[in-house]
Amino acid sequence: MFSRIADVQRLRMVLIGRIWFGVVLALALGALLGWRWYYLQIERFSHFSERASDNQITVQPLAPVRGRIFDRAGRVFADNDTRYFVKISSDYADSVMPHLPAIRTRLEIDDDGESRLAAAAGKSVYSGDIVVRDYMSENEVVRFVAIQHVYPQAVLDAGMYRTYPEGDTAAHVIGHVARISADDKKRLRERGLLRRYAGSQFIGRRGIEARFETRMHGLPGLREAFIDAHGRVLKAEQRAAPQSGEDMWLTIDLELQQLAEGLLAGREGAIVALDPHDGAIIALASSPRFDPNEFIGGVSQQRWDELNSKESGTPMVHRATYGQYAPGSTIKPFLALAALANGWRDADYSYLSKGFFALTPSVVFEDWKEGGHGPTDITKSIVRSVNSFYYQLAHDVGVDAMHDALAVFGFGQPAAADIGGGRTGVLPTELWKQETFGEQWYPGDTIPIGVGQGYLEVTPIQMARAMAVIANGGRLVQPYLATGIGNDRIMPPARGERLFESEHIRIITEALAQVTEPGGTAYSRVGKDSTYPIAGKTGTAQVTRLRFADGERVKNEELPEHLRDHAWFVGFAPAYNPRIVVATLVEHGGSGGRTAGPIARSVMDDYLLRVLGMRFVEEEGQDAQAASL
Amino acid sequence: MKLLLRSLSSIDWLLLLPAALLFAAGLVTLHSAALGTGYFDRQVAFGIAGLVIMLIAAAVPWKIWKLLALPCYLGLLLLLAAVLLFGSEANNARRWLSFGSLSVQPSELAKLIVPLAVACFYSLFDKRRLWQHFVAALLVLVPAALVFVQPDLGTALMIGAAGALVIFFAGLPLWFMALAALIAASVSPYVWNEVLKDYQKDRIISITDPYQDPLGAGYHTIQSNIAVGSGGMWGKGWEQGSQSQLGFLPERHTDFIFAVHAEEFGFVGSMLLLAIIMIVFLKMAYMAGAARDYAGSLTAAGLCFAFLLQSLINLGMVSGVLPVVGLPLPMISYGGTSLLTLFATFGVMMAIGFHRERRAVL
Incomplete structure (x- = not known):
């Protein structure tokens, strides 16, 4: 009996002892908690206070x-x-x-x-x-x-x-x-x-x-x-x-731009229209195009590939500044002007076109007209686009001299001032071929340069810029787009020095004007029915060199479209008081006068007659006077 | 009438007053933490119901409580099993039993019933044998495991702790505790790798470096540290805490309610609250030591230390020194079942204190 009480008593003692232990431990833990709060609330108060306001205020x-x-x-x-x-x-x-x-x-x-x-x-x-x-x-x-x-x-x-x-x-x-x-x-x-x-x-x-x-x-x-x-x-x-x-x-005229783009609809090509005096870009059309609205949310990879595919005509490529093409015959007026300026040819010079130019008895370059054009001076060489005249010229002066002469017109350099440059094109020299292909320059490489073929490549905007030199009396201008931003007026880039004598310019201008007159290569498609005189030059850039089948020359129209020639027309109007330079390129358009010419004429008509509101008095001969309202 | 008189006479005012003060302090903070919700009103209603339950529990003589221990324990197991089978699911856990519009969280009841049952079990024997402790451990582990699989780690740990406290006070040998500690240390890697879920591990890791995952596991700790720390000495004032009122503090009316209190009443308010908690605890500890009946003494010791332990764990968690486990702050956090259980606990304590039966012999 007593032992039982003793047992219970012992258990009580253990219990009470452990309660005491627990109480002491609890008080100690409580003190630790208080110490933690002291740390958080007193010592680090400013830190946490800042953090609390950071939580609430965002900028x-x-x-x-x-x-x-x-x-x-x-x-x-x-x-x-x-x-x-x-x-x-x-x-x-x-x-x-x-x-x-x-x-x-x-x-x-x-x-x-x-x-x-x-x-x-x-x-x-x-x-x-x-x-x-x-x-x-x-x-x-x-x-x-x-x-x-x-x-x-x-x-x-x-x-x-x-x-x-x-x-x-x-x-x-x-x-x-x-x-x-x-x-x-x-x-x-x-x-x-x-x-x-x-x-x-x-x-x-x-x-x-x-x-x-x-x-x-x-x-x-x-x-x-x-x-x-x-x-x-x-x-x-x-x-x-x-x-x-x-x-x-x-500088762009939206309506003219849309007209130009409409003229290119369904084709691949480019149109560049410049003010010849300061280089302002009036229209800069490239076809095909993309819809920028599509890009705002981002385009899918599939769509992007489509936009860059050959099948859809690579609409992402800005052909006016990034498309490089052989200039074809449109290079002739620049070579002619250079020939006059450098004394390679003078105004009285006459060349006898026999229908071909023979570098060696076996390497022969042909005129487009069988039998040749007969005696040819500078003017006729442009009006009738006499190839053999320029074969001879190229052969006489060599590629490096032609390089220097053409560089003056801006070929071989990016043309655009403020639209991200554009490509340089190719303006070859003997050294260039050595560096690019590791091959030496052959005399046979020089001859086609004279008619804008061979290694020579230009962009449409370079072409327009070069033509502006002739149109404005001999100065190189820089094409530009921005006229103003915010309250600032952007001044056009400075014009270059006068590069050519006015007499030489006059000879070339007159020749170019005759191109669109009866007897010229672009009369029926460009100059006909025009109330104002137009100066210009057609060009046909060969896409392929293999043009012979069964010993006969194959007509361009009979070739598959992707092998057909590119068509050029580069010109300005009115011929004697120019307000607009137009360069038109239609890929695989065939003959330059036929496809590119009418497009350039429409652009000129719209700009001169609608935008500038010019009216022309019909007169005999070439001396039609411009009279603006 | 007799019952009413008995219940009034059994009231221990020295326990009721500090407990009521603690509840009142909790209501003040809850009013701020639960602005614009109905939690405050419901908590007041629960408090009134709790007082009634406390009076009833106090009026029930301790010897009746001892007889009720086993049925209560078996009923608890049934309820916990029912939760797993029919409980309503929220946040991927089944914790609630719904009776119409009323829902009950049986795991809260376990915090009262488990210590009571274990203590009564021990009181059947006058001498301690090791097997008694194993049976007692089983009595604790079964309900704890049922809660753990709900899953509710925090409450399961708390039930286990309450039971373990009773086993400790019942005289678990020291050498056994040392051995258990050794075993616990050796199996802890296994528990870490195999038992704990990833979110539970993250919470433990986030204590050492909450900024590793500031918007995930560390978010609660960071935001509650900011709330507590920005309270400063005197606090930002009632209902003026930016962390609490702008919603940066998660679960601010339940587990993290102390952060609201600390932000709005500062260091001084925090220490006062801790003091009230300590007074309630010390009063209960005194009652445990002074109880005439051994079973009552043991039950009271388990209940009072469980109350303190849960308070300290919650405060430690909110203060960023313990991992985030889902444990409410007793008497302060919103929660009906928890509050009613606590009032019932106080009632049982009073019944134990009122027990004047002369010692069985002599």
């Missing part, structure tokens, strides 16, 4: 409105439009996901938006708004508003986006914007410009949009926002207003 960038792009008359190439989109806070992703099929019956959901929503549904932490439908049509907006009260988590919002109202008009010139990529960010960071893009989604890619990006983009504004943990803005204060990007004015 939000306000994206600027991008500058617009206008043509010379203020017609819009690139504008900004309102875009409507539906967003859902990531907090609601969980609750919205089950309703998605129901929402889908009234609102199309973007695939990207859906996958981001699904990803956010699994996480409890706020990760921002998710745009589930972007670029909504007005119809969609109206339909969505009608059901919005059922799904209050889905919020309709609006923003700005870039739009190109004229679609593919001047697409290569204007370029487009695209979403800022990781590469863009890296580049901007290196240049220290990344901060300007806080809040921006797009950056200029290609053309004017890329070239003048820095000024057209503008500067972001800032607002300080008090937010809660769900990112909801409780109160916002604007600290700095965004600064809109600067508008751009171009």
Whole structure:
């Protein structure tokens, strides 16, 4: 009995002893907790206090409105439009996901938006708004508003986006914007410009949009926002207003551009129209083209491959500045002018065309007219496009001399001042061939250069620029597009020195004018019925050298289209008081006068008669006087 | 009438007053933490219901409680099993039993019933034998395991701890504890690799470096540290805490309610709250030591240390020194079953304290 009491007593003693132990331990742990709070709340108070306010205040960038792009008359190439989109806070992703099929019956959901929503549904932490439908049509907006009260988590919002109202008009010139990529960010960071893009989604890619990006983009504004943990803005204060990007004015005439593009429709080719006196680009057409609006949201790889395929005519290539073609006979007036200027030939010189030029008895270069053209002076060599005259000239002076003479006209260098250069073309020398092909220059390589064949390659804009030298009395101009940005007027690039004597210019100009007159190679297609005189030169660039079958020369029309010659017409008008230079190239267009000529004539007509409003008094002979209204 | 008198006379005002003060302090913070929700009103209603339950529990004589221990324990097992079978699922866990509009969290009841049952089991024997401890451990592990698979790691650990405390106070040999510690240390790598789920591991890792995953596992710890730390000496004022009011603090009306308290009432408020908790604890510890009946003494010791342990774990978690486990702060956090269980616990404590039966012999 007593032992039982003793046992219970012993257990009590153990219990009470351990309670004491526990109490002491508990008090010690409580003290440790107090020490921890002292550390958090007293010692590190300022740190946590700062962190708490960081949590609540965010500085939000306000994206600027991008500058617009206008043509010379203020017609819009690139504008900004309102875009409507539906967003859902990531907090609601969980609750919205089950309703998605129901929402889908009234609102199309973007695939990207859906996958981001699904990803956010699994996480409890706020990760921002998710745009589930972007670029909504007005119809969609109206339909969505009608059901919005059922799904209050889905919020309709609006923003700005870039739009190109004229679609593919001047697409290569204007370029487009695209979403800022990781590469863009890296580049901007290196240049220290990344901060300007806080809040921006797009950056200029290609053309004017890329070239003048820095000024057209503008500067972001800032607002300080008090937010809660769900990112909801409780109160916002604007600290700095965004600064809109600067508008751009171009030299291009939108209507003329569209006319030029229409003339090229269905073909591959380019048209360059310049003001011969200062190099202002009036039209810069290339065909086929792309629609810049397609690029704003990004194009798929498949579409991109399609846009670069030969089957669709490589619409991404800007043929006016990046297409390189043999100039054909259009090179002749420049060689002729150079021959006069350098004293290789004088005004009285006469060459007897017998129908061919024989480098050696076995290496023979033919005239296009069987039997030859008979006695030929400089004027006739241009008007009748006498090949043998230029074979002889090329043979006499050699390739290096021709290189130097043609370089004066801007061949062999990028032509455009402010549209990203363009290609250089090929202006060969003996050394060039050695370096490029590791082969020596043969005399047989020199002869075709005289008629714009062989290794010689030029771009359409180089051609127009060279013709402007003859049109404006002998100065090299720099083609340019931008006349103004924001409040600044952009002065045209400085003109070059006068390079040629006016007498020499006059001889060539008259010869070029005769080309479009009865008896010239371009009368029926260009000069006929014109109220003003036109100076110009046709050209036919051979695509293939194999032109003989069964010992007979094959007619161009009988060749498959991709082997047919490229057609050129380069000229200016009015011939004696020029206001416009036009270079036209039609790929596989066959004879220059037939396809390229009428196109150039239409462009000249539109510019002189409609844009400038010139009226011409019909007179006998070549001395028609221009009288502008 | 007799029952009412008995229940009034059994009230231990020295326990009721600090407990009521703790509850009142909790209501003040909850009002701020649950602005714009119905939690405050419901908590008040639960508090009133809790007082009634406390009075009833206190009025039930301790010897009746001892008889009720086994049926209560078996009922608890049934409820826990029912939760697994018919419980309503939320956040990938089954923790609730719904009776119409009322839902009950049986795992909370276990915090009272398990210590009671284990203590009563021990009181059947006058001498300690090792097998008693194994049976006691089994009595603890079965309900704890049922809660663990819900899954509810925090509550399961707490039930296990409450039972372990009773086993400890019942006289578990020291050498055995040393051995158990050794074994625990050796199996912990296995537990880490095979038993714990990834989210549970992340929570433990995030204590050492919450900034490894600031928006994931570390988010709770970071935000509650900011809330506590930015409270400073005097706090930002009632309902003025930016962390709490702007929603940066997760689960601010349940597990993280102390962060709201600390942010709005500062170091001084935190220390006052800790003081009230300690007073409640010390009063209960005194009652445990002073109880006439050994079973009552053991039950009271288990209940009071479980109360303190859960409080310290919750405070440690909110203060960023312990991993985030889902344990509410007793008397403060919102939660009906938890609150009712706590009031019932106080009632049982009072019944134990009121027990004046003379010692069986002499």
